[in-house]
Amino acid sequence: MSSIVRIDGTAPPRTIAHGSRLAVPRHSTTSLPRVIRSTAEFARHVGLARTTVSRVLNGQPGLKQKTIDRVRKAIDETGFTPNAYALHLKGKRTSLVGICMESLLTAPAVSKLAQLQRLLRAQSYASLIEVIDAEGSRSVIRHFLSMRVEAVVFIGHFVEEEIAARIAELGRHATPHLVIDHVGIPNANTVALDRRRAMTEVVSYLVSLGHRSFGLLGLSGPLRSARDRVAGIAETLAGHGMSLEHATVSLDHLHPRGNDFEFGRSLAGSFLGAKRRQTAYLALNDEIAVGAMHGFQEAGLAVPGEVSVSGFNNQDICLMVNPRLTSVDQQIQRTVEAAAGILAGQVGRPLPRRPVVQMIPPLLTVRESTGPAP
Amino acid sequence: MSSIVRIDGTAPPRTIAHGSRLAVPRHSTTSLPRVIRSTAEFARHVGLARTTVSRVLNGQPGLKQKTIDRVRKAIDETGFTPNAYALHLKGKRTSLVGICMESLLTAPAVSKLAQLQRLLRAQSYASLIEVIDAEGSRSVIRHFLSMRVEAVVFIGHFVEEEIAARIAELGRHATPHLVIDHVGIPNANTVALDRRRAMTEVVSYLVSLGHRSFGLLGLSGPLRSARDRVAGIAETLAGHGMSLEHATVSLDHLHPRGNDFEFGRSLAGSFLGAKRRQTAYLALNDEIAVGAMHGFQEAGLAVPGEVSVSGFNNQDICLMVNPRLTSVDQQIQRTVEAAAGILAGQVGRPLPRRPVVQMIPPLLTVRESTGPAP
DNA sequence: CTGAAAGCGCTTACAG
DNA sequence: CTGAAAGCGCTTACAG
Numbered sequence: 055m056s057s058i059v060r061i062d063g064t065a066p067p068r069t070i071a072h073g074s075r076l077a078v079p080r081h082s083t084t085s086l087p088r089v090i091r092s093t094a095e096f097a098r099h100v101g102l103a104r105t106t107v108s109r110v111l112n113g114q115p116g117l118k119q120k121t122i123d124r125v126r127k128a129i130d131e132t133g134f135t136p137n138a139y140a141l142h143l144k145g146k147r148t149s150l151v152g153i154c155m156e157s158l159l160t161a162p163a164v165s166k167l168a169q170l171q172r173l174l175r176a177q178s179y180a181s182l183i184e185v186i187d188a189e190g191s192r193s194v195i196r197h198f199l200s201m202r203v204e205a206v207v208f209i210g211h212f213v214e215e216e217i218a219a220r221i222a223e224l225g226r227h228a229t230p231h232l233v234i235d236h237v238g239i240p241n242a243n244t245v246a247l248d249r250r251r252a253m254t255e256v257v258s259y260l261v262s263l264g265h266r267s268f269g270l271l272g273l274s275g276p277l278r279s280a281r282d283r284v285a286g287i288a289e290t291l292a293g294h295g296m297s298l299e300h301a302t303v304s305l306d307h308l309h310p311r312g313n314d315f316e317f318g319r320s321l322a323g324s325f326l327g328a329k330r331r332q333t334a335y336l337a338l339n340d341e342i343a344v345g346a347m348h349g350f351q352e353a354g355l356a357v358p359g360e361v362s363v364s365g366f367n368n369q370d371i372c373l374m375v376n377p378r379l380t381s382v383d384q385q386i387q388r389t390v391e392a393a394a395g396i397l398a399g400q401v402g403r404p405l406p407r408r409p410v411v412q413m414i415p416p417l418l419t420v421r422e423s424t425g426p427a428p
Numbered sequence: 429m430s431s432i433v434r435i436d437g438t439a440p441p442r443t444i445a446h447g448s449r450l451a452v453p454r455h456s457t458t459s460l461p462r463v464i465r466s467t468a469e470f471a472r473h474v475g476l477a478r479t480t481v482s483r484v485l486n487g488q489p490g491l492k493q494k495t496i497d498r499v500r501k502a503i504d505e506t507g508f509t510p511n512a513y514a515l516h517l518k519g520k521r522t523s524l525v526g527i528c529m530e531s532l533l534t535a536p537a538v539s540k541l542a543q544l545q546r547l548l549r550a551q552s553y554a555s556l557i558e559v560i561d562a563e564g565s566r567s568v569i570r571h572f573l574s575m576r577v578e579a580v581v582f583i584g585h586f587v588e589e590e591i592a593a594r595i596a597e598l599g600r601h602a603t604p605h606l607v608i609d610h611v612g613i614p615n616a617n618t619v620a621l622d623r624r625r626a627m628t629e630v631v632s633y634l635v636s637l638g639h640r641s642f643g644l645l646g647l648s649g650p651l652r653s654a655r656d657r658v659a660g661i662a663e664t665l666a667g668h669g670m671s672l673e674h675a676t677v678s679l680d681h682l683h684p685r686g687n688d689f690e691f692g693r694s695l696a697g698s699f700l701g702a703k704r705r706q707t708a709y710l711a712l713n714d715e716i717a718v719g720a721m722h723g724f725q726e727a728g729l730a731v732p733g734e735v736s737v738s739g740f741n742n743q744d745i746c747l748m749v750n751p752r753l754t755s756v757d758q759q760i761q762r763t764v765e766a767a768a769g770i771l772a773g774q775v776g777r778p779l780p781r782r783p784v785v786q787m788i789p790p791l792l793t794v795r796e797s798t799g800p801a802p
Numbered sequence: 803c804t805g806a807a808a809g810c811g812c813t814t815a816c817a818g
Numbered sequence: 819c820t821g822a823a824a825g826c827g828c829t830t831a832c833a834g
Contacts, residue, residue, distance in 0.1 A: 089601055093813095105814085111813095114814095133573070133597050136812070137576065139513040140811035143514055144811085144826055159539070161535070165533070180556055182555070197512075200510060202511065313744075348748070352750075374689050374745065375748070376726075468828095477803075478804095478829095482829060513826090514826075514827035515828060516810090518810055520828090
């Protein structure tokens with residue numbers, strides 16, 4: 055068992071050992087090897103030439119098995135790892151990918167990160183991961199470039215001009231990039247959910263259930279992702295002879311946007327207070343939808359008997375509420391696989407002249423929170 | 429707008445431009461600069477000596493302002509970044525921290541990662557992040573070592589012997605480490621929630637409400653974290669003259685462990701079927717607690733009127749269910765700050781002889797899912 | 803300010 | 819198998 059020392063965020067007291075007579079070698083009977091920091095030191099340690107060690111390390115032919123074994127054994131014993139920085143200077147690939155995250159606090163984004171990293175690792179890439187904001191993006195990209203990453207991935211929604219500038223910078227360094235989620239950045243290779251189509255599917259489905267008036271929850275605002283969604287709603291309504299102005303209502307302006315769940319619940323309250331109630335509610339995300347559902351239910355409204363509610367992202371929480379939430383699945387696995395495929399096609403080759411843009415079809419997942427219009 | 433090209437995971441078609449007569453310079457009127465890859469090239473580009481450029485780059489004194497400006501301007505124009513690998517060979521710190529995650533799919537772990545990264549970045553560390561399993565941990569650590577990271581952090585629960593071996597390896601390389609969450613690894617610097625105490629608080633509170641029989645949800649199994657929790661329960665019960673055997677029941681063995689929410693719901697079903705029902709239920713995590721709560725409610729039981737349910741981790745979902753879930757907050761911010769403090773005390777110094785272990789006190793967060801025993 | 807030189811830790815011909 | 823050498827991209831004295 056390790057000894058327990060409580061500290062308060064300060065450095066632990068360094069105890070100076072002065073000549074304990076009972077001192078015994080720790081862990082093993084051989085003396086502790088010094089840290090070996092170079093092939094030169096290591097070669098001396100094994101009693102071979104630097105050149106020979108290097109050849110074993112790189113699996114080159116023409117070596118006696120006995121020599122190979124000797125070196126391997128010494129590597130295991132000393133834990134010697136050749137300096138990656140020297141290796142790269144000699145021309146070895148860095149096998150590094152830089153990943154810029156809008157946030158590590160939103161579940162779908164982290165899920166994309168996790169899956170992308172798994173794919174990259176299978177191709178033996180390691181990842182440098184940074185959360186970026188508008189001000190910090192320049193320095194992050196410069197650091198990635200100084201680390202000679204082989205590609206940079208952006209996951210999330212960013213300030214468009216900012217990322218466009220970063221992408222231009224990457225282009226000047228012949229470094230491939232890919233944007234996941236944020237669609238519409240000039241000259242950006244992009245993989246993103248087809249959000250228009252997502253709303254087409256949701257709205258068509260609700261219209262087929264007889265809904266003609268819709269409350270929009272959190273879909274206002276300048277974000278490209280929200281605007282695309284609203285465009286999809288408008289388009290679909292138009293196809294059924296309705297208009298956005300007449301068939302939809304947004305009360306987003308009535309409440310400050312804090313925690314999404316509370317925001318959704320507040321919105322429900324406002325809709326309840328309005329003269330004419332909508333029969334179906336489309337939320338920006340699952341959290342807002344769940345909040346709204348709670349708001350309606352607490353006021354005694356039946357979901358989906360009196361109002362239908364649909365979410366977005368198809369997170370676990372959709373299954374944990376009652377009734378379970380209808381939502382749109384982002385198809386994260388397909389998204390990430392497409393991203394990895396595009397990157398694989400660009401790394402180590404001349405950059406393509408035109409950006410590659412791939413839209414991923416969403417999957418509407420119908421559950422019990424939506425039903426026929428009353 | 430970028431042109432839209434649909435592809436199927438294959439590389440984009442490379443279009444060869446053959447002599448369009450309308451070709452115009454893109455983006456600017458100057459010709460596109462070649463990618464500059466070294467100070468030598470860059471010095472030639474600005475018309476200065478390599479030495480001078482280097483001095484500007486490193487902010488050394490004795491340079492004319494005019495020269496400095498000239499170099500800075502050229503850096504902005506060309507986006508030149510000095511090769512980090514050469515810099516490090518010349519003795520510059522790597523300012524890299526390696527982070528080993530058990531998983532990127534569990535919210536509390538990702539939250540720790542996010543907050544730790546923010547603290548590290550404030551000290552201008554970049555992070556190499558890898559998800560590790562028992563087999564892969566060796567190669568990940570060796571890669572971190574070859575990248576000469578200045579410290580390695582483990583976040584989550586691991587196979588003990590595996591991580592102990594990795595920590596020994598790091599020690600041989602004089603590289604500081606820190607384990608967040610997994611307590612009890614020999615010789616490991618550790619920061620972890622005091623899980624025993626967490627259960628002491630929950631159980632004391634429930635006992636004070638009159639509860640005398642407890643259902644344990646998902647707390648069985650060999651995981652150190654679960655065993656610590658059970659030990660805390662036993663201790664507290666003993667303090668009130670009760671015993672684990674008589675006062676608690678676990679039915680975990682009756683259901684396969686899949687999705688936690690469904691697992692919780694199934695467990696509730698089994699408890700409902702049993703002869704004598706417990707009055708309070710302690711869950712491994714919030715998801716299981718929410719599942720159980722749903723299970724009870726669907727069977728017509730009132731929460732907390734007839735049964736009390738408490739979760740663990742205090743995730744957002746606690747607020748989104750009805751009644752809101754009593755849970756234990758891990759105090760992630762304090763945890764991560766402690767971790768960063770310990771690391772800061774160890775980087776660049778001789779490793780301490782004894783490991784530092786710091787336990788973080790939990791915060792019981794009482795909500796409406798727990799109440800007086802019926 | 804410039805220029806030539808040494809050296810960080812490697813790999814890779816090259817001659818023994 | 820060994821050993822000496824060149825060179826990757828930097829920084830840092832050192833002499834001009």
